[in-house]
Amino acid sequence: MADTYDVIICGAGSGGGFMAGEIAEHGSVLILDAGPYFPEASNPGVGVPSRRALSTQMNLGTWLPKSKESNHGDIFFTYPMYMDRSNPFAATAQREAKVVGGGSFVNVGAWLRPRLVDFDGFKEETGVEGWTKQAFEPHFRRAERILNVHRDDRRFWNKASVLYEQAAIQMGIPIFETASNRKNCIFCGHRLNAGMPCKYDSLVSTAHTQIPRAIKAGATLVDNATVLQVQITNKVATGVTYLKNGETITANARKLVVVSAGAIGTPLILRDSGLFNMNANVGQYLRAHPGVPIDVLLPGDDWGSDRGYQWNVHHHVLDKDGFPMDAVVHASAGFPSTTSWVAATYKIGLFGRPYKDIMRQFRSRVGAFIFAMKPAIHGRITGTRANPVINYPIATNLALLEDKTMDDLVAGIKQVGAIYKRIGAYSSFPNGDDPLPILKQQVSLFVTTSGALHPQGTCRAGANPGNSAVDTWGMSWDVKNLMCCDASVIPNHISSNPNSMIMALASRQADFVNSQILGARSASTAEAEDLAAQSQEAVPQ
Amino acid sequence: MTDPRQALGEMEKTLSRRALLMNIGKGLGVVAAYDRFGPRLFGTTPQTDRQNYLQALQIFGAYGRMVIPVDQDPGWATFEPEITVYGLDVFIRQVFNLGRDLAFNGFTQAVVAFNELPPVIKYGRRFVEMSLEAQGLYLTNILTGAFENDGVGDILGFSAVFMLLGCKQTFYQNFPKHIPTPGAEFQQVLGNTPKTGWDIMGFRGPVGPEEERALRARSLNAPEIPGVDWRNPLI
Numbered sequence: 112m113a114d115t116y117d118v119i120i121c122g123a124g125s126g127g128g129f130m131a132g133e134i135a136e137h138g139s140v141l142i143l144d145a146g147p148y149f150p151e152a153s154n155p156g157v158g159v160p161s162r163r164a165l166s167t168q169m170n171l172g173t174w175l176p177k178s179k180e181s182n183h184g185d186i187f188f189t190y191p192m193y194m195d196r197s198n199p200f201a202a203t204a205q206r207e208a209k210v211v212g213g214g215s216f217v218n219v220g221a222w223l224r225p226r227l228v229d230f231d232g233f234k235e236e237t238g239v240e241g242w243t244k245q246a247f248e249p250h251f252r253r254a255e256r257i258l259n260v261h262r263d264d265r266r267f268w269n270k271a272s273v274l275y276e277q278a279a280i281q282m283g284i285p286i287f288e289t290a291s292n293r294k295n296c297i298f299c300g301h302r303l304n305a306g307m308p309c310k311y312d313s314l315v316s317t318a319h320t321q322i323p324r325a326i327k328a329g330a331t332l333v334d335n336a337t338v339l340q341v342q343i344t345n346k347v348a349t350g351v352t353y354l355k356n357g358e359t360i361t362a363n364a365r366k367l368v369v370v371s372a373g374a375i376g377t378p379l380i381l382r383d384s385g386l387f388n389m390n391a392n393v394g395q396y397l398r399a400h401p402g403v404p405i406d407v408l409l410p411g412d413d414w415g416s417d418r419g420y421q422w423n424v425h426h427h428v429l430d431k432d433g434f435p436m437d438a439v440v441h442a443s444a445g446f447p448s449t450t451s452w453v454a455a456t457y458k459i460g461l462f463g464r465p466y467k468d469i470m471r472q473f474r475s476r477v478g479a480f481i482f483a484m485k486p487a488i489h490g491r492i493t494g495t496r497a498n499p500v501i502n503y504p505i506a507t508n509l510a511l512l513e514d515k516t517m518d519d520l521v522a523g524i525k526q527v528g529a530i531y532k533r534i535g536a537y538s539s540f541p542n543g544d545d546p547l548p549i550l551k552q553q554v555s556l557f558v559t560t561s562g563a564l565h566p567q568g569t570c571r572a573g574a575n576p577g578n579s580a581v582d583t584w585g586m587s588w589d590v591k592n593l594m595c596c597d598a599s600v601i602p603n604h605i606s607s608n609p610n611s612m613i614m615a616l617a618s619r620q621a622d623f624v625n626s627q628i629l630g631a632r633s634a635s636t637a638e639a640e641d642l643a644a645q646s647q648e649a650v651p652q
Numbered sequence: 653m654t655d656p657r658q659a660l661g662e663m664e665k666t667l668s669r670r671a672l673l674m675n676i677g678k679g680l681g682v683v684a685a686y687d688r689f690g691p692r693l694f695g696t697t698p699q700t701d702r703q704n705y706l707q708a709l710q711i712f713g714a715y716g717r718m719v720i721p722v723d724q725d726p727g728w729a730t731f732e733p734e735i736t737v738y739g740l741d742v743f744i745r746q747v748f749n750l751g752r753d754l755a756f757n758g759f760t761q762a763v764v765a766f767n768e769l770p771p772v773i774k775y776g777r778r779f780v781e782m783s784l785e786a787q788g789l790y791l792t793n794i795l796t797g798a799f800e801n802d803g804v805g806d807i808l809g810f811s812a813v814f815m816l817l818g819c820k821q822t823f824y825q826n827f828p829k830h831i832p833t834p835g836a837e838f839q840q841v842l843g844n845t846p847k848t849g850w851d852i853m854g855f856r857g858p859v860g861p862e863e864e865r866a867l868r869a870r871s872l873n874a875p876e877i878p879g880v881d882w883r884n885p886l887i
Contacts, residue, residue, distance in 0.1 A: 156868065224880055224887040252879075261876035288881040296874075297867040299859045311864075418867075427886065435886060606886075 115363040116141040116331070117629065119351045120371060121338040121380065123148075123322055124213015125613040126597035127371030129254065132321025133621030135328035137631035141362055142325065143353055145372075146186060146210035148334035153319040156295025158312040166310035186210050186217065186308075190375055190499050192490075194559045195506035205501060205562055207373040210308070211334055212318025214373070215258075215292075215610060220314050221422050221441060222260045222290040223607035224251060236603035237573030241583040249635055250618035251611060258292040258315045258614070263420060267298050271414055271443035271477040271534075272423035278533040279426060283433070284526070286426040289441065292316075292610075300418035317614075336360075339496075341368050341384040341593060348593035366628050367592050371617075374566035374598040379496040381570065381580075381595075389589035392580040396571050397490035398604045399503055399563035401512065403520050403554055404444075405527050406478035407536035414477055427606075428481070428523040437485035438519040439606060440527055443477050477531075481523035482564070485604040487515040492569055503563060511555045520554050521547070565609050567598040584623040585616070596620050704760040711767045714780045714787065 117138035120127040122145075131142050151159035165186070192205035208217045233242040254260070265273065279286040296313040312319070326332055333355060342350040342361060350363040370377050378394035386393045421444040427435035490503035505512055512520070525543035532539070541553045573579020576588035585600050587593040596617050598609045605612050622633035632640070767779040770790060779787060859867065880887070 156871075222880065224884075226886045228886075255879055259876075260880065261878050262881060264875040264877070267871065267874055285884075287884040288877075290880040295871070297859075297864065297871045299864070299867060310859075 114361070115365060117365050118367045118369060118624065119143065119362055119364040120369045120596075121341075121351055121353075122213065122370065122372035122376065122597065123211045123317065123332065124208060124371060124373060124597065125215040125317060125610055126213075126617045127369060128212060128215065128317030129321050129614045129617035130369060130371070130596050130621045130624070131325035131330055132257075132317070133618060133634055134624050134629060135325035135330040137625050137629040138366070140325060140330040141351075141364075142322070142330055142332045143336045143338055143351065143362075144211045144213075144332070144334050145188070145337045146208070146213075146334065148211035148318070148322075148332060152323075153312055153315075155293075155315070155319075156297060156311050156313050158310055162308060162312055163310045166308045188373075188376065190501050192501040192503055192562060194503055194562070205375065205566070207375050207566075210318075211322060211332070212316040215316035215614070216314070216318050217308050218314075218608070218610055219422065220291045220293055220309070221425075221608060222255070222258075222292050222611050223425065223439070225605040225607050225612055226435075229603070229605045232603040233572075233601075237571060237579045239572045239574055239579070239583050239602050242572070242602065247615050247619065249638075250615040250622075253618050253634065254611065254614035255290075255292075257320050259294045260290050260292050260611075262288045262290050263296075263423065267296075267420060268423040269414070269419040269421055269443060269477075271409070272421070274534045275442045275479070275530060276424045278530045279424075282530060282533065284426055284429060284530070286424050289422050289425045291420075296420060298418065298420045300421070338370075338372065338380055339383065340380065341370065341590075343384060343590055343593075346389075346589065347591040348587075364592065367594060367624060369594045369596050369624075371596040374569045375492060375499070375501060376496070377595055377597055377599040378492045378569040379494070379499055382493070383495050386580075386587070386589065390576055390580050390587075392571065392573075392576075392578065394492040394569055395489075396568045397492055397501070397503060397566060398486070398568040398601075399490070400482045400484055400565040400608075401486060401505060401516055401520070401558040401563040402480055402482035403524065403541070403557050404478055404480050405524055405531075405539060405541060406476055407528070407531040407539040408472060408475050409477060409531070410475070410535050410537070412474035414474060422480075428519065428526050430522065436519050436522055437483065437515075437604075437606065438523040439482050439484055440479055440523060441482075442479035442527070442530075444479060479527050479531075481520055481527060483516045483519040483523075484606040485515070485519075486513060486563075488513050489568065505563065506555060506559045511551055512558055516558075517551060517554060520558075521550055524550065524554070565598070567601040567605070567609050568603065570595045570599040571602045572600045573602060584627075585620045594620065594624070704757065704764050707767065708760040708763040710780050711763050 117140065118134060119141045120131050121143050122128075123131060123142050124144075127142070127144075131140060134140060149159065149161040149165070151161060153159070186209055187206040188209045190205045190207070208214045210216050227244055230242060230244045230247070233239050276286050292315045293309075293313040294315050295311075296309075297311055299311070308314070322332065333353075335355065337354040339352045339354055339359070341348050342352060342363075348364065348368040350361055351368055352359060352361045354360075370380055372380055374397070381387070381393050422441040423443070425439055425441050428438040428440060430436050486505060488503075488505055490501065490505075492499065492501050494500040505516060507513065511517065521543075524541050528536075528539045528541075528543035541550055543550070570580040572581050572583055572585060579588070579602070581587055581595050581600055585594045585596050587595070598613050600616065601609065601612060618634070622635050625631040626633040626636065770776045770778060770782070775790070775793075776782060776786060779790060782790060
């Protein structure tokens with residue numbers, strides 16, 4: 112194996128994995144990932160033995176951390192995240208995928224775009240140039256084409272989603288179909304058991320698309336390789352040191368080192384590499400999306416909520432004036448996704464008769480998830496990869512959430528409850544009609560014990576090194592030939608789960624790498640030139 | 653003016669109760685927080701507290717009998733000690749305590765305190781010695797904050813641990829008959845003898861080979877609508 116490459120990519124998830132596929136044919140590329148790679152060719156909707164076994168094993172707990180010496184599980188990095196600085200009990204286990212394909216391999220498969228206002232927010236937050244809707248649009252489209260992003264025929268929606276959509280429209284709430292990156296899904300109903308790779312390979316991740324493309328173009332993939340640090344000499348990134356089978360190996364990079372280990376992993380690697388001495392923004396501005404489920408009882412017992420694809424529709428919670436708030440609702444879900452969480456975390460029944468009743472009613476239960484997309488606070492990441500400290504102090508000393516998050520979630524509970532009531536729900540939990548203090552206590556308890564998803568912003572892009580860790584292209588302000596490419600570079604909160612945004616920014620940064628670093632035509636340029644050539648050919652001479 | 657000795661007695665009584673509840677509520681979290689530095693500070697490798705562990709098994713098993721979904725279900729009692737060992741070793745030790753022995757010891761101590769609390773505060777027998785009804789009432793009293801005017805958050809925190817355990821296990825694991833053998837392609841979905849609550853309720857569990865074939869036949873060549881929903885003016 113050669114020990115010098117043009118580009119070394121640390122982390123083959125949504126960001127690094129996508130970039131690898133875009134740049135591999137233009138230079139020599141080494142892809143490192145801490146998790147395993149399942150090299151069988153994808154067989155969408157059927158699966159391959161290794162991936163099926165992996166998914167089946169989830170219930171055995173094989174994805175869990177192996178020992179106290181390491182937070183490296185088989186499929187996830189598991190980090191303790193502190194939600195309330197004053198109370199260490201309010202800590203949750205925050206996970207990041209540790210498998211080739213990363214978050215794109217294990218997420219729920221709901222594909223949402225950021226809102227237009229998010230692009231304004233990028234500029235307002237850090238003054239970053241070029242992060243516009245117009246600039247990103249071709250990259251979203253490229254990612255959506257590659258990942259088979261689509262909406263399902265309504266015959267395959269679950270019944271609760273159909274009724275939820277109708278009720279919301281009748282109430283004047285704009286509601287939209289949720290796209291998804293799957294292929295040949297058999298609608299088994301178990302995708303929402305988050306953290307469970309699709310047994311049938313129907314989730315189209317970078318492991319199924321861009322990584323094989325990169326390997327075919329000559330890239331070298333080393334899986335189960337833990338990156339220890341980026342080698343930096345005279346403020347130039349020159350390579351990467353990683354651990355493989357107990358052996359410490361250093362690979363050299365001629366032109367670029369890309370760190371794409373996720374919004375938690377990337378700042379930790381950079382901290383281990385000494386970056387925090389150069390730029391105080393590394394590890395700062397941790398953003399995330401606290402969320403709560405709502406679970407209702409509907410008449411009848413044939414909702415089939417343990418089968419069928421869920422989250423077919425989504426909408427933003429509207430305020431009293433009809434303007435969208437910073438909360439997104441995914442509907443409709445049900446057992447085993449929301450019911451169990453509601454029963455567990457709101458304690459409507461932990462034991463005895465109430466609990467047993469809930470279990471008996473699972474066929475009549477459906478629900479939805481509500482995410483607060485723009486909390487007014489941010490956290491930070493310190494420590495090292497071996498001993499990370501992740502603070503997301505969203506709860507106050509009174510154990511209640513900060514006000515904006517609370518307001519968004521409570522408004523969501525009230526609105527979603529009203530929609531379900533229109534469908535015919537005769538009981539809901541949490542109940543938007545409950546006294547506000549009770550509602551607030553329930554929401555706080557859920558978030559502080561269950562965590563916040565979608566970490567982002569920990570090496571954010573900006574206009575100058577004073578407010579950001581990287582520039583508009585993800586290039587480090589402080590170290591030459593060093594790039595970040597994952598959710599960590601997102602400058603401000605986005606109003607969606609970050610998977611689509613990560614792939615779009617990876618596509619955009621890949622264009623930069625191809626044209627500015629590898630001296631090749633960028634994919635965008637190539638597409639434009641091809642289109643021009645085709646038009647030329649079409650014109651009679 | 654209050655008799656100082658009486659005040660001291662009251663204070664001690666209150667503090668000791670408070671301390672117990674604090675221990676229950678924060679034992680896990682505080683120890684988890686210290687765990688990051690604990691082994692280095694003490695210069696030793698922490699070991700699981702065997703005695704507390706064994707007692708925690710009993711208590712945990714007693715709790716398990718309260719969360720069986722269906723009355724006819726023999727529940728955890730039938731599966732003892734397997735399900736309790738699994739619950740403690742996999743879910744508590746690995747999920748909640750991230751594989752850290754010090755934190756795990758903190759949890760088992762908290763569980764033991766939970767068991768020992770009733771006689772200490774003159775409430776009744778130990779949790780494991782209570783009738784099923786009394787156990788339910790005891791937990792209800794804890795969850796409703798009947799024991800303490802303050803520190804409710806701690807008690808809620810403690811209950812959160814238990815509820816997550818109960819739910820995780822009864823919902824997702826369907827222990828022990830429905831878990832796969834290592835490397836298996838399918839989870840076992842055949843009926844148990846005796847039947848579990850899930851079987852009695854008719855929960856279908858994970859998709860098995862036959863159902864997979866049927867679902868695939870149904871969804872073969874399902875139409876797809878490319879891209880996102882462009883009716884959304886917000887994106």
